[in-house]
Each structure stands twice: as C-alpha cells, then as structure tokens.
Amino acid sequence: MKRSKPNRIKISRETAFATVLGVFIAIIIFTLWLLARNSENNRIRAMTIVTTEQMKSRLESWVNARISVIQHLGGKWYFEYRDKPEKFAIDVKKFIDLYPGFRAINWVDENFIIRRIVPVKGNEAALNKNLLRHPSPGFAAAIQKAALTKKLTRTPAAELLQGGVGFATYFPIYNSENKLVGFINGVFMIDNLVNRCFNEKSLRGKFCFFIYEHDGRLIYSHPPDAEKIEDKFREEISLSIADKNWKLVVSPSTSILNPGYYRANFVILFWGFLFAFITGYILQFALKSRRNIKKSETRFQAFMTHLPAGVFIKNRDGYFTFANQFLINNFGADRWLNKPPESLKNDSFAAPFLYKSTSADGFETIEEEITLPDKGGTEHIYHVMQFPIQLDETTSITGGIVWDVTQRSIAEMELQHSIKEKELLLKEIHHRVKNNLQVIMSLLYLQAERLTDSKTAEIFQLNRNRIRSMALVHERLYKSKNFARIDFREYIKTILHELVSSYSQTTQIIPHVQADEIYVEIDRGISLGLLLNEIVTNALKHAFQNQNKGNLYVTAILDDEENNVTLSIRDDGVGLPDNIDVNKTDSLGFSLIHTLIDQIQGTLKIKREQGTEFLITFAID
Structure with missing residues (x-):
C-alpha cells in the first residue's frame, strides 16, 4: 500500500523576499523609534531641570526683595515713623505698589498686638489682635523667636486673620537702649504672591509646579487641580525663604509631552510599521501591476473621450500623435494626426497649435488665449497651454491642453467694469462726505467770527478742529487706492x-x-x-x-x-x-x-x- 506524501506549503521567492525585507525594515524602524524616544526624553528632562533652576532663582529673589522691604521699613521706624503714622502709611503704600504681592504691612507693638495696618481695607479683621493668641501656633512662635534672636523670622503657611492662606514675616525693632519697641510685620497671600511672580503664559502653560512647606504640606499648585504627569521627569529643589525653606516640585505638562514625546513614541512607530507592510505588499503583488496598467489605460481613454477640454500630444518633430474627442469634435483634429507640420500651416484650426514644438534643448511652458470659430462658425475664446514632457535625458515631446474660457472672459470683463464703477462711487462718497464736513467747518467759522465771547469762540475752534480731523480721513481715502485703510x-x-x-x-x-x-x-x-x-x-x-x-x-x-x-x-x-x-x-x-x-x-x-x-x-x- 502506497503512503501519501504530506502536503507541503510552498512559498514563492517573491513572497519570501518580501517577508524578509519587511522584517528587516521593521527592525530598522524600531531601532530609530527607540533613539527618537530617548532623545525626546532627554530633551524634556533638560527643559525641566533648567526651568526648575530658573523658577527657584526667580521665586527666591522675588520673595527676598519683599522681605528686604520689611527690613528697610524696620530700620527706619524708630527714627522716622514712630511719631508719624501718616508718613508710615504713605511710604508703605508706595512699597506695596512697587513690590506687588503683599497682602498688608503692619506695625506690631511690643505687646505683640497689631496696631497699624496698611492698607486697612480688606484687613480690618487683624487690627488690634494679639499675635500670641493667633489660631495657628506657628505665628506666635515666629514672633517670639524674632524677639529673642533679634532677627527676621517667617511663619509657616496657615490661615490668616484677614482670611485666606498665607504667611507672615516679623522684623524686631529695638531702641537705642536695646529695648524691644515693636515689629514690622509683612503679610503675604501665597496664591497672589506666586501668581504675580510666574505670570508668563509660556511658562505657566508648559509646566505644572507645586510648592511644599518645610513640614511637607502642599501650599500651592499650578494649575490648582494639577496632577503629577510623569515622575521620571519630576524635579525637586529647595527654596530658601527667610529662616525656613520651601520645596519646589516641577513636572512637564501635556503641552510639552504631546508634540514631542507621544509623537516620537506612537506616530513614528505606526508609520514605520505601515511602511514595512506596504513595501512587502508591493513586492508580493508585483505581478498584478501589468493588469492594473491595462485597466489604467482603459480608464484614461474613457476620461479623454468625455473630458470637456482638448488634449493633444506632439512628438519632437512637431507631428500630432494624439488628440482627444473634444479636439476632433470641435476642430476636426483627426485630420492632423501623423501629418507633417508644413502640410497643416494652411489649416485655420491646426495652425495656432503648430508653433513651439519641443526639441532636445526643450522650452518652458507657454500659455495664451486665442479666438477660433467652431465648426458652426461661432467664435470662442480658448486658453491654450503647451508644455514639455521629458521622456529621458535627450528626448522630450510636447503636451497641450485647450479649454473654452469664453464665459469666464465675459464674466471677468463684466466684473472689472463693476469694480471700476464701485471704485468711482466710493471715491465720490468720500469726496462728498469730506465736502459736507468742510461746509460744516465753514459755517462754524462764520458763526465764530460773529462771536464776541472768546471762550465761546474757542469752543467753536475746538469743534472745527475735531471735524477737520474726521474730514482728513475721507480726504485721504478718496485720494488713495485703498478705500478701507x-x-x-x-x-x-x-x-x-x-x-x-x-x-x-x-x-x-x-x-x-x-x-x-x-x-x-x-x-x-x-x-x-x-x-x-x-x-x-x-x-x-x-x-x-x-x-x-x-x-x-x-x-x-x-x-x-x-x-x-x-x-x-x-x-x-x-x-x-x-x-x-x-x-x-x-x-x-x-x-x-x-x-x-x-x-x-x-x-x-x-x-x-x-x-x-x-x-x-x-x-x-
């Protein structure tokens, strides 16, 4: 009994070659994708590091400049402001305007009671309050520390007496006998302070950033509902704010990640594998190309037959080798095919298309409009374009397109005529408006000449000048080519x-x-x-x-x-x-x-x- 041979799967050379080539291209593309992803990650990480350093420097200098204001005011208190509350209020108001970010600047007496507040509006709740009894223990501890150390201190962020979350600084003031006489107290709202420091749209749109108090509490975030996007790009840095530190955390937002990171990770990879697939597909089905070419030729012939425009081709010697149905129906172009150009010079239909046959040195595209009658004797305007078709380095032929532009030419002429009419009308309108305003000015002038009251005459003159400024607009418009500007x-x-x-x-x-x-x-x-x-x-x-x-x-x-x-x-x-x-x-x-x-x-x-x-x-x- 004969044993049947097992069926073997046969793979053609074309299929095997296409498969191997597709895999090879896919490997190359995957490698390029990895390189692009790593490059994008390095770019984002570098941007985050630089931005973090810039934000640290800016925020520290921003806050410390305002702390310097507190120290400056404290140094001048005993000798300049002690008996001059009005001068104190005026100078403080100037500093608040010059250094935005303050909620208030207060004077606290030696018994830790807030006696003066600038500005008072919006801060009334803090007036005459004893800071040792502040709801937040950190405020009492900070002012006591300032009194003991004789140095400026800062409170942790907490609820302020005026409302809202913020912090305060205390600068102690001593008299010549080294006796404590009070404090200069700066009050800051954290959201207002940081928002004014970082107000650039480019910075605020590209990064999320968070500020933590020295005890780990989150006291600021941008945007307010921001979440950490990518921990691998996150940067942390310490900020020195008075006698305590903040921690700044910066993370890139999706506006940075989307254009670069996700594009490198998904778009390049997708298009790469798609390219590999298409390459293999083309190689595998190369034999189908001949049948597709034949179908394409059939479609081309159908298209040329029904195209409402003329198409012709001439060889390098000027012989017509192709003319579509439009030229045959309108000009009898079937008579031109394969005939020497000299024999067609007396043909009124063929003559306009004979010149500028392509030679080895070639020519540029030529376009013109000609007027020819059709077979019925009706004249039409045709737009003719002849252009070179380079077959190889030494051989080129001539292609031509002819289409009827009679209706378009008529419409263009009517449109140009309409435009000229409207331009004249606009000029006349502006001219008449200017003349009417000029008449009003003249009437005002004549009336002013009869006035004896100089103030009334001056009012007439002012109104004449106002009307003249309007008349100048219309005068310039009707003298210019642009009626809109x-x-x-x-x-x-x-x-x-x-x-x-x-x-x-x-x-x-x-x-x-x-x-x-x-x-x-x-x-x-x-x-x-x-x-x-x-x-x-x-x-x-x-x-x-x-x-x-x-x-x-x-x-x-x-x-x-x-x-x-x-x-x-x-x-x-x-x-x-x-x-x-x-x-x-x-x-x-x-x-x-x-x-x-x-x-x-x-x-x-x-x-x-x-x-x-x-x-x-x-x-x-």
Missing part, C-alpha cells in the same frame, strides 16, 4: 501740522513726528484723529505758557510680535498740575479722550516727567 503716519503729520498752524501764539512750537508704516481702518482712523486732536490741542493751549519755544513729539511704533501700536504724544512744557486727576476731571476734553480710548479698545498711561506724555496702546489687525 488710511496711512496713519501721513495722517499724523497732516493733523499735527494743521493744529500747530491754526493756533497763532507767541511761542514757537516745533512739531516732531516719528512713525512706522501703519495702516488703520476708517472707523479707528476717525477715533485716533479725534484723540490726537484733543491731546495736541490741550498741549498747544496749556503746555507752553510763558515760554518762548517748545517741542511737540508724536511717535507711533508698531510691534509686529504683539500686533499692537504704541502711540506717544509728548511735550516739554510745564506739565499737568499735580492736583488734576485725568480719570476724575469734569473736563470735556479728558472725557472725550477716555471715550475714544474705549472705542479703539486701547489703554492710556500718562507721565508727568519733563512735561506731559500720553502713552496709548491699541491692537491692530
């Missing part, structure tokens, strides 16, 4: 020149303009023009009294990174009086200035050094 630099120069010229004074005013190339929308341009008018007019009226000569400086600086403009209007005159609060004055001019600042969504800052300077910052598109 105006050149702010030239606008400043014109307004400044007209305002200086309109005020006949004995003082010689010299205007100075320095501005970047800035373009603003019409609405914002009107608001800025009125704003310039009010501030410059105020300077011309009041800044140079009893002076023979003065200077007026206007600068406009564009910050491309922040996408905003800083506008400065400065004079070297007498300056604003100290008793004038521009935020509370009833003056129409200052009220109008604040209203215009709100309209442009800007901010206003006023400096009173060596004259007066208005600093206006606003965003720009």
Whole structure:
C-alpha cells in the first residue's frame, strides 16, 4: 500500500523576499523609534531641570526683595515713623505698589498686638489682635523667636486673620537702649504672591509646579487641580525663604509631552510599521501591476473621450500623435494626426497649435488665449497651454491642453467694469462726505467770527478742529487706492501740522513726528484723529505758557510680535498740575479722550516727567 506524501506549503521567492525585507525594515524602524524616544526624553528632562533652576532663582529673589522691604521699613521706624503714622502709611503704600504681592504691612507693638495696618481695607479683621493668641501656633512662635534672636523670622503657611492662606514675616525693632519697641510685620497671600511672580503664559502653560512647606504640606499648585504627569521627569529643589525653606516640585505638562514625546513614541512607530507592510505588499503583488496598467489605460481613454477640454500630444518633430474627442469634435483634429507640420500651416484650426514644438534643448511652458470659430462658425475664446514632457535625458515631446474660457472672459470683463464703477462711487462718497464736513467747518467759522465771547469762540475752534480731523480721513481715502485703510503716519503729520498752524501764539512750537508704516481702518482712523486732536490741542493751549519755544513729539511704533501700536504724544512744557486727576476731571476734553480710548479698545498711561506724555496702546489687525 502506497503512503501519501504530506502536503507541503510552498512559498514563492517573491513572497519570501518580501517577508524578509519587511522584517528587516521593521527592525530598522524600531531601532530609530527607540533613539527618537530617548532623545525626546532627554530633551524634556533638560527643559525641566533648567526651568526648575530658573523658577527657584526667580521665586527666591522675588520673595527676598519683599522681605528686604520689611527690613528697610524696620530700620527706619524708630527714627522716622514712630511719631508719624501718616508718613508710615504713605511710604508703605508706595512699597506695596512697587513690590506687588503683599497682602498688608503692619506695625506690631511690643505687646505683640497689631496696631497699624496698611492698607486697612480688606484687613480690618487683624487690627488690634494679639499675635500670641493667633489660631495657628506657628505665628506666635515666629514672633517670639524674632524677639529673642533679634532677627527676621517667617511663619509657616496657615490661615490668616484677614482670611485666606498665607504667611507672615516679623522684623524686631529695638531702641537705642536695646529695648524691644515693636515689629514690622509683612503679610503675604501665597496664591497672589506666586501668581504675580510666574505670570508668563509660556511658562505657566508648559509646566505644572507645586510648592511644599518645610513640614511637607502642599501650599500651592499650578494649575490648582494639577496632577503629577510623569515622575521620571519630576524635579525637586529647595527654596530658601527667610529662616525656613520651601520645596519646589516641577513636572512637564501635556503641552510639552504631546508634540514631542507621544509623537516620537506612537506616530513614528505606526508609520514605520505601515511602511514595512506596504513595501512587502508591493513586492508580493508585483505581478498584478501589468493588469492594473491595462485597466489604467482603459480608464484614461474613457476620461479623454468625455473630458470637456482638448488634449493633444506632439512628438519632437512637431507631428500630432494624439488628440482627444473634444479636439476632433470641435476642430476636426483627426485630420492632423501623423501629418507633417508644413502640410497643416494652411489649416485655420491646426495652425495656432503648430508653433513651439519641443526639441532636445526643450522650452518652458507657454500659455495664451486665442479666438477660433467652431465648426458652426461661432467664435470662442480658448486658453491654450503647451508644455514639455521629458521622456529621458535627450528626448522630450510636447503636451497641450485647450479649454473654452469664453464665459469666464465675459464674466471677468463684466466684473472689472463693476469694480471700476464701485471704485468711482466710493471715491465720490468720500469726496462728498469730506465736502459736507468742510461746509460744516465753514459755517462754524462764520458763526465764530460773529462771536464776541472768546471762550465761546474757542469752543467753536475746538469743534472745527475735531471735524477737520474726521474730514482728513475721507480726504485721504478718496485720494488713495485703498478705500478701507488710511496711512496713519501721513495722517499724523497732516493733523499735527494743521493744529500747530491754526493756533497763532507767541511761542514757537516745533512739531516732531516719528512713525512706522501703519495702516488703520476708517472707523479707528476717525477715533485716533479725534484723540490726537484733543491731546495736541490741550498741549498747544496749556503746555507752553510763558515760554518762548517748545517741542511737540508724536511717535507711533508698531510691534509686529504683539500686533499692537504704541502711540506717544509728548511735550516739554510745564506739565499737568499735580492736583488734576485725568480719570476724575469734569473736563470735556479728558472725557472725550477716555471715550475714544474705549472705542479703539486701547489703554492710556500718562507721565508727568519733563512735561506731559500720553502713552496709548491699541491692537491692530
């Protein structure tokens, strides 16, 4: 009896080669993935270490600068503030404004009772409280330690008498007889102090950080609900804060891990294995390519037959070797195939496509529009493009595409005509608005000429200047090609020149303009023009009294990174009086200035050094 041979699995050479090559590529890709992951881990770890050191240095210097304020005030107390509580309050307020982060600065007497608080508002609960009876034992221990050691001490973080979690520092003060007379007490809210120290969006968005008290309690975290992301990237460092230490823990957030770490771990690996699979698949099924090519040729022929545009091919000698159905139906291109170019020169349909046959040295793509009648005699506009097709280093042929653009050309002509009409209409509108404003100015001028009251005449002049600043916008728009924006630099120069010229004074005013190339929308341009008018007019009226000569400086600086403009209007005159609060004055001019600042969504800052300077910052598109 014959035994049957066992069936053996046969593997073709193509399949075996494809499998081995795919495995080899997968190994290479996995190795590259490991290298990329390690490189990304090292990058994140280095960023975390550097950031931790920077945060330590910044937070220590930030807090210690404020502790130095407490020591400074303590050193001056006995000789300057002891009998002058008002001076103490004024100086403390200046330091609080200069060094943000304080909740309050207090004066504590020798019996450990808080007698003075700056500021009082929001801190009333702590006034006249005995710190030895503080609910948190750490506060009493810290002030007693300061009295014994005669050195500044700090409390642990705990609930404050005023409310909220924070800490306090105590600086003891002794008289000339070495007798304790009280303490300067600085009170800090931890969240407020740390948030003001680390307010950069780039830093706060990339890292989570935590602060622990010396006894291990968590006293601050960012974000408030932050969790530790990756312990292997976590960095810890000690912070020296007065006579106690904090511990700072920094960990990268997902904004750092996602773009690099996860991309290196998953995306590269995924695409690598996908590439290996596709390579093996292509090699294994290479024999199917011939059948696919035949199908592709069939689809190409069908596409060329139904394409609503003409396609032709010429060999290097200029013979037409292919023309699709569009050319055959519209121009009878089947007559052109394989005929010498010389025999087609008298054919009105073929002649436009004969020139610029490709030679060995080649040519660039040529495009033009031609007008030809179809078989029915109707003229059409066609866009013709001829381009080289390089077959090898020495041989190239010519390809061509022809499509009917008659309707598009007609639409473009109508559109250009419509655009010109609208441009003329816009120019006319701006011109008429400018003329109407000019009429209003003339009416105000005629009315002012009849007035005998100088104050009323001055009000008319102010309103004429305001209207003129608006008219200038429309004047510049109808004279320019851009009807949506105006050149702010030239606008400043014109307004400044007209305002200086309109005020006949004995003082010689010299205007100075320095501005970047800035373009603003019409609405914002009107608001800025009125704003310039009010501030410059105020300077011309009041800044140079009893002076023979003065200077007026206007600068406009564009910050491309922040996408905003800083506008400065400065004079070297007498300056604003100290008793004038521009935020509370009833003056129409200052009220109008604040209203215009709100309209442009800007901010206003006023400096009173060596004259007066208005600093206006606003965003720009």
